[in-house]
Amino acid sequence: MQDLDVMGTFWLPNQERIAVFGRLTFNTKDGGIVHLADTLAEITDNHERHEKGGGTRSHVLGVLHKRSYDQPVTLLDCLWLSRTKYHAHMILIGAHFATDEETVFESASIRFNDAGAWLGQDAISVEVDTALDGVERRELTARLDRPPRISTRFARGEVALDFRWSRQDIEFKSMAIEQWPQFELTYDDRTSVSKIIEDAGNIYNLMSLCTDRPGLFDRIHLYRTDLPQKALTGDEFPGTQQEIELRARLGDRSLPVDAKVLSADDVPVPFDDLGIAGLASWLDRSPGIMPIIGALLSMRHREIYSENRFLNLASAAEGLHRATVGGRYLPDSAFRRLRRELRGYLPDEHHKWFNDLFAHANSPSLADRLTGLAQELGDSAHSLVGNNVDAWVHTVKKVRNDLTHLDEDRPQYDGRDLFFLAESIFDVTRLCLLLRIGLKPESLRRIARDIRTHGNFVQVEYTIQRISPPQPEAQEIE
Template sequence: MLAEVDIKRLRAGAESEKLEEIDSLGVFWIPGYDDDQLSGRLRFSPTEGINLSLVGEFDNRPRTGEPLRQIVGWIGSKEVTLDDCFSRGSYRRYPGVIESRFHANRIFIGHQFDRRELEFQSVTIELAYLGSWINRSGIDDHRMHLPGSSERPYEICFTPLDAETYPFSRGELTLGFSHLYDGDPISGINLKQFPFFKISYHRLMEFDDIRKDVGRIQSLMTLCVDSPVSVDRFILRAPDIRLKLLSGEETKQEQEVEFRAPVLRHNPPSQREVRRYDQMFLSFDEVGGLRGIVNWIENSERFQRALDSLMSTKHAGRMYAENRFLNVAYAAEAFHRITRGGSYMPEGEFSELLNRYIEITPEGHRGWLVDRLGYANDYSLPKRLRKLAMEAKSVTRPLVGDEGRWANTISGVRNKLTHLPGNESPFSGGDLNSLSESVYSVMRVCMLLECGIPQEILASKRESSSASWGADKIKSAVERVRAQMKSSRGSAEDRHNVDSP
């Protein structure tokens, strides 16, 4: 039953629907005001977002810029829900009609929701590079040699692959396969296969929680494939959302509800290059298959903020080199703080010492003192970075060299960019990008280790192109920025960060 729905969908030629643009006329209204319907035009683009233009104005219209939870309606024969909307104002053309415009942050195709109803029990996703990552195929093709003939015909055999399932605390994760077969033996046959993940939950789940689980799988694949991985299709289902016939009668089959939202870095399937095994950091089997993904889903939640900051450097279409560097530095510090902690002295002893300082400090300066010393007991950034680099050294030593020297350099650059005066960065964008890649590489290993990927599997990637391609650039960048910081008229703190062992 799992694969049946998806096979039917693909047989209908839905491969071309992956994040396709929408430009459709329809009728729309605010939930609860069914008698106040307006016709209009709905447009969706992965890069431009979701925009609705209506003929006329809602009687219960929001003011310009005012948020509006939802707008529902029909486009063709499909129900739609525009969620997290806001008004972009109304315009009157003379002579002519009033046009009201809205922008939405996300859209659900297949059902009309009330905000309180955004709960589902399963999600099916198709991801960029998933087929290459799992490296499994039901298609077998080869040339045959016929004795006495110069012709070498092809023989193609297709055996549908079986689904695999693995449980986790909130449900189960399935790797499934669907396929598309069309054409005919006269004009030609087209056969394609599509792997997908399906998460089935034990109970109804809030959409935002489902989206976080999907995002964790997306992040893991990005770390492993070593390229930004986008979600091509995002299909939701719930037991109480049923497929309706044209007569309005509900069937027993669950209705597919497709979720779409604009993406920061859209890479259409037609423009993607194939990712080969040797271009990836880890394959599906090397992370432990479904079991490894489940471990990642459950354990990475703990350091979600650090992971999001790290992933921002991969999924953003454009980002200043300074921002990229600061994002990965924040990710490293936050990850170590969350997963390792670290303090100079026991917390009770530090609190007692801080209270003594507060007692002898004039009341008007006590707030300042607490701000300055509140985190004084925490590990310093160089120490956190060095400990992370030591954990990852079996893979990243060729990139970072001496871990202590590298950690002090990264910390010094971070301080220079955030704490010191001046409007321009003293470092080149190329050097900052190289240093960012070194921090990213260390964090990738540490996060994968934290979620149960064996050390020996990661260590085997030490010489791979994915793990070592930027070593020379990184080493050169470290030397240049150290020289720049030593020669600049920085603070004593800068000199300490660069020169201390």
């Protein structure tokens, strides 16, 4: 999202006559900040000016003074920092919304910086002819072929992928053609901004898992059929919808704006391997497993302790298997009966210790769950964790158990070893998660092979050998 720095006039709902001059700034690191010449206030029923300190203002309305026109703006969930300074959690540029009931929309379009590489569809082709008969000239032909729009249903509406384009000409000098993909959400019922942000964030999370890096939000536009576009004179254009631009701190803000442009060749899981149906399934299922997704995405966080990263990934793998497979050694009723019988042999003062010890005894262990996930990938698991899956499971379990015991005698692990082990867990868990939303099984072998080629496969095997070296077989004494 682009930075913003503009002067304007701001007021609380229904208090436009005591509007305050100020300056609104926005960037993806700090969010929206409004500096005011005076505090925001209200006129009470007895015509007195009332100032409220602290807390939040759910809605602050305003007008941005652009060079040649004024533009309405709404600031949402504004945190009071001082009498003349507020932090705006969300900024809506293009209209005024005075209440939560008004701040709802029918559709949204979302653009990401890495979407083009994830989709891998280039709509612009260029042909250059060489010079003819010694004439010093070259002929160039540029062609734009927009891919068709695709869409499908999800639980609360329709999700679509479309390609848009624009053209800018400077007479006698230049012509520029730009095309971009965007994801479009059309809801069955008008939806709040926070819910739209949640859906946009879920698409972002899926893209980040597939491209293997955090991306950036380029733009989010919101629409309603009863908010048409208007001319500068205020006249409405029939059959149109006003773009309401949303600005907020979204995504991984540690990614530099000038980060390396992602190539389609660098994407481990292209969009086509999931398709629009996979995206719809993700929108429906991901809200229920957000802690697992968040732990997975911490793999690519830039500022995180290596031990925390490893423990996050181990927790994500265990959580995914528990949430989607479950598993019990005994039926719950049989386990409770067995536990009561065993507890009956102990004195009362040991019952609490026994209950804590057996709290999770009926659930599969971390080793069982890691083995189950690896088995879901079949032979492709060997491209991610090495030829000896059992050795990988044993190593991950050993390191996880050691790191959860905060005593002086626990082993110390090198940060590189923890990183490579965490990455192997990440690769296995990521593919198992994507299989659950529709990843094509026939693509699995190719994806795992590409991850092995471009990843840290050799370091994973070396790490396993260092931490859990194979034990020599016992020799019989003659």
